[in-house]
Amino acid sequence: MSDRKFIFNPGPAMLPLEVLERAQTEMVNYKGSGMSILETSHRHKNFEEIILGAEALLKELLNVPENYRVLFIGMGATGQFDMVPMNYLVDGKIANYIVTGSFANKAYKEGVKVGPTHVAASTADTGHNSIPSKDQIKLSENPAYVHITSNNTIFGTQWKEFYSFGDVPQVADMSSDILSKKIDVSKFALIYAGAQKNLGPAGVAVVIIRNDMIEKSNQKLPVMLKYDTYAKNNSLYNTPPSFTVYMIKLVLDWVKGLGGLDVLEKMNEKKAAVIYDAIDNSNGFYKGHAQKEFRSLMNITYKLPNEDLDKQFVAEAGEIGLAGLKGHREVGGVRASVYNAMPIQGCEKLAKFMADFRKKNS
Numbered sequence: 186m187s188d189r190k191f192i193f194n195p196g197p198a199m200l201p202l203e204v205l206e207r208a209q210t211e212m213v214n215y216k217g218s219g220m221s222i223l224e225t226s227h228r229h230k231n232f233e234e235i236i237l238g239a240e241a242l243l244k245e246l247l248n249v250p251e252n253y254r255v256l257f258i259g260m261g262a263t264g265q266f267d268m269v270p271m272n273y274l275v276d277g278k279i280a281n282y283i284v285t286g287s288f289a290n291k292a293y294k295e296g297v298k299v300g301p302t303h304v305a306a307s308t309a310d311t312g313h314n315s316i317p318s319k320d321q322i323k324l325s326e327n328p329a330y331v332h333i334t335s336n337n338t339i340f341g342t343q344w345k346e347f348y349s350f351g352d353v354p355q356v357a358d359m360s361s362d363i364l365s366k367k368i369d370v371s372k373f374a375l376i377y378a379g380a381q382k383n384l385g386p387a388g389v390a391v392v393i394i395r396n397d398m399i400e401k402s403n404q405k406l407p408v409m410l411k412y413d414t415y416a417k418n419n420s421l422y423n424t425p426p427s428f429t430v431y432m433i434k435l436v437l438d439w440v441k442g443l444g445g446l447d448v449l450e451k452m453n454e455k456k457a458a459v460i461y462d463a464i465d466n467s468n469g470f471y472k473g474h475a476q477k478e479f480r481s482l483m484n485i486t487y488k489l490p491n492e493d494l495d496k497q498f499v500a501e502a503g504e505i506g507l508a509g510l511k512g513h514r515e516v517g518g519v520r521a522s523v524y525n526a527m528p529i530q531g532c533e534k535l536a537k538f539m540a541d542f543r544k545k546n547s
């Protein structure tokens with residue numbers, strides 16, 4: 186597969202080649218059923234096996250406690266920006282948001298539309314290059330929940346430690362770092378993630394939700410907006426994006442085959458270090474956006490000495506098969522998204538290109 190590129194897209198992102206090839210093999214005739222999974226009823230036992238298997242495997246890999254469910258919900262992570270406040274911002278309570286980047290701010294703005302909100306901490310003043318410490322977080326009275334964004338896809342910062350807020354349910358958007366390392370799920374009442382970064386193709390948000398939160402779903406909501414609809418029906422109340430769920434199951438099988446999150450976490454640390462070293466050893470030619478202690482292992486953001494060089498860098502990298510490196514317009518520069526499926530060879534090729542480009546242009 187020498188013509189495949191190293192894809193540094195922020196999402197939809199690179200998928201493991203083994204997963205794509207397995208999907209290709211199974212595409213036309215899934216396990217001798219005489220039909221593609223694309224053509225299979227979501228009520229068929231083959232699909233039921235896939236969706237329940239995906240839930241079980243995600244719980245196993247992430248060490249999710251017994252009293253949680255895994256749900257598959259359409260509308261992406263952005264849909265969760267709405268569902269979380271619609272279900273839990275009730276009874277005069279106040280939703281607390283920690284605003285550490287663009288998606289965190291989008292989540293907050295959706296909360297504002299639903300009910301009273303409070304910004305418990307924000308890193309906007311410093312261009313979202315850090316994560317607040319526990320004592321910088323000031324919760325309101327009567328909090329409905331506290332919402333965090335574990336990895337800031339656009340700015341390239343990541344929470345290195347999760348806090349607990351006592352009885353206050355902690356909700357986390359983990360779209361861009363779920364399954365990249367071990368986490369203590371019990372600190373969270375609800376975790377959600379758009380699938381298209383670390384879990385599979387676009388089309389669903391994966392939601393890991395504690396049973397008491399399922400029970401607290403707001404019963405005044407229409408059926409498709411309540412969490413308990415999905416929990417009671419194993420995410421099969423209506424037709425789910427079945428092919429996406431199938432692909433997620435294949436990705437989870439791949440993670441398990443690698444040896445699980447212990448192995449993956451070390452791989453991700455190594456991969457990111459290759460690129461951060463290239464930044465740090467560049468005599469200031471490349472400037473990282475995030476403060477060092479908050480650097481994301483998933484999205485690596487940096488700038489060259491000027492915007493023309495940023496553009497030239499991205500264009501020349503593209504010519505040698507390093508795709509998708511353009512930074513987000515809010516930050517500029519370069520962003521290398523190195524999710525689980527990016528092989529270390531991609532990071533090494535990028536680091537070498539960075540050194541060569543610097544020599545030629547400084």
Ligand SMILES: *Cc1c(COP(=O)(O)O)cnc(C)c1O
Binds near residue numbers: 261334358360
């Ligand atoms: C990509 C992303 C989103 C948006 O996901 P959609 O599935 O496109 O709605 C939300 N939050 C974070 C942290 C993301 O990285």
